[in-house]
Amino acid sequence: MxxxxxxxxxxxxxxxxxxxxxxxxxxxxxxxxxxxxxxxxxxxxxxxxxxxxxxxxxxEHAPDATPASAPVQAVILSGGQNQPFSPTKTGIPSDHPLFSSSAANISPLSRLAGVPIIIWRLRTDDPMSHLQSRIRATLDNQSVTFLMVDPYTGWAPAEWQQGIGPVIIARVDKKPLTISALELVWMFCDHVSEVANEDGRAAAKRYHSPAAFQKWCVRYVESDPTRRREFQLPV
Structure with a gap:
C-alpha cells in the first residue's frame, strides 16, 4: 500500500x-x-x-441548488518567537466548527467590550504539554495570550500562556473581522491587563463596557497619524 x-x-x-x-x-x-x-x-x-x-x-446539476453562503472574514494569527502580532486575513465558512466551540474560547474582555471574538487553535495537542518542549518558544502567540486575559486580574489562564501555536479568530456575530479591528481589541486587552496589574481590580473594571472600549479606541487611533488614516471607527 x-x-x-x-x-x-x-x-x-x-x-x-x-x-x-x-x-x-x-x-x-x-x-x-x-x-x-x-x-x-x-x-x-x-x-x-x-x-x-x-x-x-x-x-450536482440542480439549477435551483442553494448557493454557498459567503465566507466569514476572519484573521489568522500565526504567532512564533518574537512575533507578538502576526495577522493574515482569511475567510472561513459560516458553519466552521469555531462558531460552535466552547464559550471558553471567547476573549473575556472582547465580550465586555461588545465585540466578542472567538479563538480556534489550529493545533490539536494539549498546550500544557509544551512546558518543557524544545519548540515552546516557536508556539508562543503573545497577542492571543493578551486577548484571553482575565478582565479583573490581567492574567490569562495557563493554557493560553504557552503552546498556543497558530489560531483563527472571528467575531462571534460573524461580522467581518478586520486586522485593524483585531489590533484594537488586542491592544485594549493589553492596556486593561496593565491597569489591572498596576492599579487593581476596581481600576480595571472601569473599562468593562462597550462605551469604555470605543472611547479607548478613539484615543488609540488619534494618537498615531497612520492609524488615523487606516483604522475605521467604531469597531
Whole structure:
C-alpha cells in the first residue's frame, strides 16, 4: 500500500504523524498532517468539497441548488518567537466548527467590550504539554495570550500562556473581522491587563463596557497619524 502524504507540506504518514481528511467531503485522495495544513488548503479545497458533497446528495446539476453562503472574514494569527502580532486575513465558512466551540474560547474582555471574538487553535495537542518542549518558544502567540486575559486580574489562564501555536479568530456575530479591528481589541486587552496589574481590580473594571472600549479606541487611533488614516471607527 502506498504511503499517504500531506497534500500541503508533503509530510508522509508514520507512527507519529496520522493523516486526516476533510470531514465535509471525506475525499480520501486529499490528506493533511495537521489542522494548520488543512486551514491553508481550505480556500482552494472548499470548491472541490462543495462539488463532492452536492454530488453525493444528487444535486450536482440542480439549477435551483442553494448557493454557498459567503465566507466569514476572519484573521489568522500565526504567532512564533518574537512575533507578538502576526495577522493574515482569511475567510472561513459560516458553519466552521469555531462558531460552535466552547464559550471558553471567547476573549473575556472582547465580550465586555461588545465585540466578542472567538479563538480556534489550529493545533490539536494539549498546550500544557509544551512546558518543557524544545519548540515552546516557536508556539508562543503573545497577542492571543493578551486577548484571553482575565478582565479583573490581567492574567490569562495557563493554557493560553504557552503552546498556543497558530489560531483563527472571528467575531462571534460573524461580522467581518478586520486586522485593524483585531489590533484594537488586542491592544485594549493589553492596556486593561496593565491597569489591572498596576492599579487593581476596581481600576480595571472601569473599562468593562462597550462605551469604555470605543472611547479607548478613539484615543488609540488619534494618537498615531497612520492609524488615523487606516483604522475605521467604531469597531
Amino acid at each position: 502506498a504511503t499517504r502524504s500531506c497534500h500541503i507540506c508533503g509530510k508522509e504518514e508514520s507512527a507519529e504523524v496520522q493523516m486526516m481528511v476533510c470531514s465535509g467531503c471525506k475525499a480520501q485522495e486529499v490528506n493533511y498532517c495537521s489542522r494548520e495544513c488543512q486551514a491553508k488548503d481550505w480556500p482552494e479545497h472548499k470548491i472541490q468539497c462543495k462539488k463532492a458533497r452536492n454530488k453525493a446528495k444528487g444535486v
